[in-house]
Amino acid sequence: MGAHESMEHAEHAEHASGSNKNIALLIAVIALFLAFSETLGKGAQTDSISKNVEASNLWAFFQAKSIRRTVVEATSDQARLSLGVMGDDAAKAALEKQIENWKKTAARYRSEPETGEGSEQLAARAKQAEQARDLSMARYHHYEVASAAFQIGIVLASATIITGMIALAWVAGLLAVTGLAFTAIGLLAPHAVHLM
Secondary structure (H helix, E strand, O other): OOHHHHHHHHHHHHHHHHHHHHHHHHHHHHHHHHHHHHHHHHHHHHHHHHHHHHHHHHHHHHHHHHHHHHHHHHHHHHHHHHHOOOOOHHHHHHHHHHHHHHHHHHHHHHOOOOOOOOHHHHHHHHHHHHHHHHHHHHHHHHHHHHHHHHHHHHHHHHHHHHHOOHHHHHHHHHHHHHHHHHHHHHHHOOOOOOOO
C-alpha cells in the first residue's frame, strides 16, 4: 500500500468516524426524547387509573345514596297509606312527623350541596372524574405513539452505523420529529387527534 492509498484510507476512516459521532449524537438526542415521552406516558397512565378508581367510587356512593333515598321514600309512602286507617290522633300525629322527617332525609339524599354528597353532587363529581380520566388516557395514547416513533428512530439510526446508509439516519430524524409532534399533541391538545 502506497502513501497515497494510505492517506485515502485514513481520510475515509476519519470521515466514517465523524459520521458515526453524528449518528451517536442523534441516537442520544432521540433517547432523551424517548425518556421524556415514557415519563409523561407513565404519569398519564397512573393519573388515568387514579381518576377511574375515583369515578368508580363516586358512582358506587351515588348508587348507595339512591338506594337509601328509594327505601326512605317507599317507607314514607307506605306510612302515608297507613294514616287513613289509624284512629289514634296522637299516633297519627307522630307518624305524620316521622313522614316529614323521611321526606327531608330523602331530599337530603338527593341534594346536599353543603357536603357535596347528595346523589346529584356525586353524579357531577363522578362525571368530572371520568372526563379527567379520558383526558389522561388520550395523553397516554399520544405519548405511547411518540415513544414508539422514538424507539424505531433509535433502531434505524443504529442501523445507519452498521450499514452506512445515511437515508436511515434521515428517516430516524423524521421519526424523532414525529415523536416530538405526538408528545406536543399529548401535552397541549390530547383530544385533537383521536387514536383510539
